[in-house]
Amino acid sequence: MKIIFDKSVQGRRGVTLPQLEPGVEAQLKIDGRYLRAQPAELPELSELDVMRHFTALSNRNFGVDSGFYPLGSCTMKYNPKICEKVAALDGFAGLHPFLPQLPQGGELTQGALEVIYELEALLCEISGMAACTLQPLAGAHGELCGMSLIAAYHRDRGNTEKKEILIPDEAHGTNPASAVGVGFATKPVPTDPVTGRLDIEALRGMINDRTAGIMLTNPNTLGIFNSEIDQVVELAHSHDALVYYDGANLNAVLGAFRPGDAGIDVMHINLHKTFATPHGCGGPGSGPVCVRENLVEYLPVSRVVKKQDNTFALDYEQPKSIGYTAPFYGSFLVYLKAYVYILSLGRQGLIEASQHAVLNANYLMNMLKSDYDLPYDRRCMHEFVLSASRQAKQGVHAMDIAKALIDRGFHPPTVYFPLIVKEAIMIEPTETESKETLDTFIQAMKEIAAVANSDPQSLNAAPVNTRISRPDEVQAARGMDFNYCPQD
Amino acid sequence: MTPNDRKYTKTHEWIMVDGDTATVGISDHAQEALGDITFVDPAAVGKELKQGEECAVIESVKAASEIYAPIDGKVAEINPEIDSTPELVNHDPYAQGWILKLSNINQSQLDALLDAAAYDALTGK
Amino acid sequence: MSYISNTADQSQAMLAACGLSTMEDLFQDIPKRLKPRSFNLPEAMSELEVHSRLKRMAGRNAADLTCFIGGGYYEHFIPAAVDAATMRSEFYTAYTPYQPEISQGTLQAIYEYQSQICRLTGMEVSNASLYDGGTALYEACQMALNTTGREQIIVDGGVNPIYCKILESYMANHAEVKLTKIPAAPGQAQRDRIKAVLCDETAVLVLQNPNFFGTVDDHSDLVEECHKRGVLVIQLVYPIAMALLKTPGEMGVDIAIGEGQSLGIPLSFGGPYLGFLATTKNLVRKMPGRLVGRTVDRNDKECFVLTLQAREQHIRRDKAISNICTNQALCALRAHVYMSLMGREGLRELAGICHARAEFAKARFKQIPGVQVAESAPTFNEFTLRLPKKADAVVGELVGRGIVPGLPLGRFYSEMENCLLVAVTEMRTKAEICKLAENLESVL
Structure with missing residues (x-):
């Protein structure tokens, strides 16, 4: 997708500002030596251009409103609209x-x-x-x-x-x-x-x-x-x-x-x-x-x-x-x-929020512990940590599982944290998710565990259903391109 | 092959003495464990270091690791290539990927360091 | 109102799957002695009841005054498209873009925001945002202390006193750091006083342009003097003024920071705001906060990703250069949409309107007997008036008439009890300025 500066068309405007009233002089009362030599090269776009650009960007994103977001330690629960x-x-x-x-x-x-x-x-x-x-x-x-x-x-x-x-x-x-x-x-x-x-x-x-x-x-x-x-x-x-x-x-x-x-x-x-x-x-x-x-x-x-x-x-x-x-x-x-x-929730609603958060986590943990290693096998609270150590022996790492979940329509859990668990997969479902959602996630996780045995390489290639594949993070760090300069 | 012409530490640095100065880098095992190296940040020239003190930080995409002085010494020189091409540490850890040189070194501390065979044993080669 | 999806039957089935029978069974790890001694909270309310209650509370706030207050926080018009674009829930209900394949929207937007800030300030690299201008000053000072290995910070008298207070609070924990403040006075930076304290132990000089009193300056000479002694320079800037004024980049400044609230973010009773920080390429690894880089994916397709994360707390822990993680991404997105709508010419025109109306106001207020403009140096859209009586009293009288004439400075500087800091943005019309002048005449 084009970078916003490349969409700029000289002379196009996205806002109309009020005119100065008669008697208010437009002339700058600041000496030239205090002024910038060239205007800031902000893009020149219409309001429609801007809306299309940001709508297109939003379509390249995934939020809680898009789907299940069990990102451990981040509590990605539903955000009620009345608050906005x-x-x-x-x-x-x-x-x-x-x-x-x-x-x-x-x-x-x-x-x-x-x-x-x-x-x-x-x-x-x-x-x-x-x-x-x-x-x-x-x-x-x-x-x-x-x-x-x-x-x-x-x-x-x-x-x-x-x-x-x-x-x-x-x-x-x-x-x-x-x-x-x-x-x-x-x-x-x-x-x-x-x-x-x-x-x-x-x-x-x-x-x-x-x-x-x-x-x-x-x-x-x-x-x-x-x-x-x-x-x-x-x-x-x-x-x-x-x-x-x-x-x-x-x-x-x-x-x-x-x-x-x-x-x-x-x-x-x-x-x-x-x-x-x-x-x-x-x-x-x-x-x-x-x-x-x-x-x-x-x-x-x-x-x-x-x-x-x-x-x-x-x-x-x-x-x-x-x-x-x-x-x-x-x-x-x-x-x-x-x-x-x-x-909105009140006393009882807050108590129930935690109860359902803990129930959802325990349900997921119980349904997944036969397919993945569970380093601390005991009742959990609102989240739990699996390990992909078993899958790693087939060359399928926690990151591969995360990317495979993306292909199946989920935001991945937190991976490689906490540091004390090898191949950590940290799952926090939150209370607002339904049993149906959890069940489809369980199904996906079980299917990925099966593929890790039958066709591990296919998971190394994930995700394949997204607009981009895995970014080259080494080039990002070495190339240090943080500021768009078109002549580059 | 782990070169025989130098000493190693348990924290995966190597040191090679030449007269009054010593060159320091990291082992092939260490560079492999770190993955693609994106940046090397050595201590400033002139800094006096005690054995075991931090002499550089090596960054990869998802980690940053401290490199420690194998023996006492003063930072005399930094590999001039390492800032622009940190991948030298990956490609050639024992030669072009050296990190820094120490002067005023304490040679008596060398004996306690590992030779190539002992280092290979440590890393399970 | 509850946002839980599961029915009682579903919950019971899930409990059974866990080998449990009641919700209480889930909490067996919490011993009786640790159960809450009290949990005395109001009962739930419907959406309708909550909305009515909050609407009543909002009605007890005077958000409709004719307000000439700035002091670093300005009332600017926000085009409707800023809300429309940023309220898309794919943006506001997403987390930090840790999974780049499904976060290219956020990542490209941040990359573009970084580029916009660079273009506005003339700097080489901007981070993804900090909390606000004041905490950005603290982070920038830490960055300068770490880079130089020195321990003295000199803060010019024209730096926003609120930012100074935030800096002082944090530096109180670092006894080794010496904070030297130049006494405040309207007008340009006091070169002699700064040079008298500048030395080879100085890590950084902090300047602001336009400064807190509204004065415009060119700090190039001070930057040169500092660099001769190995001292870094931080400059705080007002982003709207950057459309016209000489940039920190042009002056050779090392770290440019500021409050981004003016870029499409409502005043919001103090937050959330937006701290921006931009620097030179050679200091990028000392820069706090998140950073997005442009790269390619496995198929050589252009894409964006969080990078240089080895500086950050989740990897470096106690050796990280800052503890910041959650920042102001959605506010940065607002600023980005705002700058995209304004564009190259729109932002210049806007800055011109603010300046022209402020100059009109300045000229008009000068005609009021006993009122003086505090200094002769140029100003952008804010200026300091000396009144013949206490500014507090004047403000107190005019607020009752629905006008807030400015910020009384005695609150920050005891010797400036008669000083009033007046800001004019595009929101204040000629008629409102004239009305304020008439009201000032009537109480002075």
């Missing part, structure tokens, strides 16, 4: 963020401030935590904020020796990257090969006075719930280390487990996973951070408070706050959708 409708309301989308910071400006944005105040309270009740900030702009940004809170806590107490964060070896790569981003060093804690859970004895041997905190995900990236989480917290607290809970997998435990009840100090929630805000082909996300009482005073500014007259206002008077982590109040239009989702 609400986010498009001009009273939200058209609101300037500086308004509540003006004198008497609070009155101008009471509806928006109420959304923030109420959603923070809802997320606190869901997580069992004491307070919440909606400022972090994505999950990894929430981790950076949460790690900053841990750093601020130790700085405030003069715990200068606390420089290390312990992280399970199965964790998402963002965890170590976030800890390092805040100036900590990290050490991996091994997973018990039998239970698939954090090896608490190994942890006992590693934790010491240098430990600032532990980061963990529960259920972990193997989809296994750690029933010793309160003991891990107790162990950490006995060394004045704090515990960070990565909420990436919260969709497994709504109404079944609250991190706050286990004594967790700080956590983030990926609203674009558990609370159904769309992933938007890679963002925007929203990663609110919730804390226990001990960290409330360090939360970023501003905070939204409810005054005695039941109106809402911004509060910047937080002397121990870590300061600004985002320009204003976070990804407002994203968390607004999560607020709509929570109100």
Whole structure:
């Protein structure tokens, strides 16, 4: 498909702008030395050209609305359309963020401030935590904020020796990257090969006075719930280390487990996973951070408070706050959708969402474990990890299976993660998928396992039903073509 | 054939001493395991390294691996071809695909490294 | 409202297939002592009820004021086609394009977005997006610290104070980093003050054009001075102004960053926005964030793929150059559609309208007794007024009349209590400007 710049026709226009009024001079009042030498070579297209181009691009994509998307650790559930409708309301989308910071400006944005105040309270009740900030702009940004809170806590107490964060070896790569981003060093804690859970004895041997905190995900990236989480917290607290809970997998435990009840100090929630805000082909996300009482005073500014007259206002008077982590109040239009989702489902709906997410995962796991290796054969939560080790002996790797699924109309699961499972295939069906969909997926996976025995080479060639075959990633990395220059 | 004229480490680097300097690269086994190499990022010339410290990072499409100094030394030279043609490490790991040269080397540490036969045994050849 | 598809019968059949009888059986790994102590949430609402409630809440927000506030976040018109194109659910319900064969739409769009940003800024390579302009400043500074191995950051007084606050928050965790701020004042970059602190330990100088006070500058001389000392230069830019102004690329800047909200993204009460970051080819491996490259498939057909991923957190973990993964892809797509609609001539014309109306406003406000324009240097579409009384008070009075005359600067700089930062975009007509002038006259 042609690149947009190659569709450009000199003199074609996609917008008509208003004329300047009489008396408003068009002449530039900026000296030539401050101006660019040549215009920016943006494409010249009609509105129809533009719509055709992006419609054609969208036809080369696959979303949750296109089909089953069991991408492990990403919680690709259905995105309700009411959320988009609400986010498009001009009273939200058209609101300037500086308004509540003006004198008497609070009155101008009471509806928006109420959304923030109420959603923070809802997320606190869901997580069992004491307070919440909606400022972090994505999950990894929430981790950076949460790690900053841990750093601020130790700085405030003069715990200068606390420089290390312990992280399970199965964790998402963002965890170590976030800890390092805040100036900590990290050490991996091994997973018990039998239970698939954090090896608490190994942890006992590693934790010491240098430990600032532990980061963990529960259920972990193997989809296994750690029933010793309160003991891990107790162990950490006995060394004045704090515990960070990565909420990436919260969709497994709504109404079944609250991190706050286990004594967790700080956590983030990926609203674009558990609370159904769309992933938007890679963002925007929203990663609110919730804390226990001990960290409330360090939360970023501003905070939204409810005054005695039941109106809402911004509060910047937080002397121990870590300061600004985002320009204003976070990804407002994203968390607004999560607020709509929570109100729609209500208490029972949220509980049922997790129940069906876990049921769907267990059903798939049980139906597939005879055809693929299951390294941790036990009840799973919202996701599980198969291994293609058996198929790899025939020369069919996890990536080949992923590509074969594309040919059969599915988005593939996550492959090669977590790193501790060889030939990992990580499957997360989510609660919104029906039994019929799961059954067709099971059928496809079984058929692929059979073909891996009978005709393995055919799978190495997959996908064959797509617009392109597998890209040459080596050429992409060596060629470094990131910016279209037609003379190339 | 794993060349006999140099020493190897358990982390798959090779080192060949010539007078006061030593040349460092990675083994054929290592380049094969990494797959198509897309970038080599060596330590800066002049950097003093202790044995076992990171002296380069090698990137392939889906991985990045640290290369460690087999012995103490100072980075004296970097293979001038390696930036534009990192695939030399794949095609000719023991000659044109060398990565860097060390000066001020600690030769006493060489004895503890592996010879070709011991390295082959380690990699199961 | 529930979005679950399975019926009770289907669920029962699936439980049976797992050898279980009730939903509770699925949660046996969670011991009794860890069961929720409370889960006190409202009951479910129908779609109709939710919509009515949220519509009422939206109605308690004043989104219809005549607003002259900018400060880095501008009200621009958004053509309807931007929504129509980006609301296709094949885009907005997709994940990060990890499977290129079924994500060529996203991948080609990001590649084209990267190219648009390069053309706009005159830089060689852009990433796929960052969260916003402020966090882009933090990422760009980290990039400069890593590249130079030095520890001092100099931030010019014309840099947006909100971005400075974000930078300060993060740098508080890195005691070794020395942040030097040049005092703020309307007008061009204060060369003497910058040169007085610039030294061989400096990693990077951060500049903004037009700066927070609206002033236009050419930083070429500062870039030259910095490069002589091995110091990198970051320049924050306003993308609409880039249609006219000398680009960071032309000035020799190393890292160009900015807030992309103006490119077809609604003000949205603070987000989601779009951070863009573009640099030179030789710094590409130090650049944070995702990157799409053009390549070919097995049949030699042109295609696109995420590349240089070995820099990123999912591969490099604790050694990654940034922790960012989810970014602002859909906002970048909006910006791309917007730039495609505006095109080469449309964006220039738009920038010209903003500038012309701002100049008209500047001239008109100057006639008000006691009002001064704070500096004589050229401005693009925003300028600083000195009022004969506190700007807060003036704003307070006019908001009641449905006009927000600008951003009072005392909030950021205590010595500028009488200063008002006024922005004019294509949304503000001559009549609205005249109405603001009359209202200012009546309260001053």
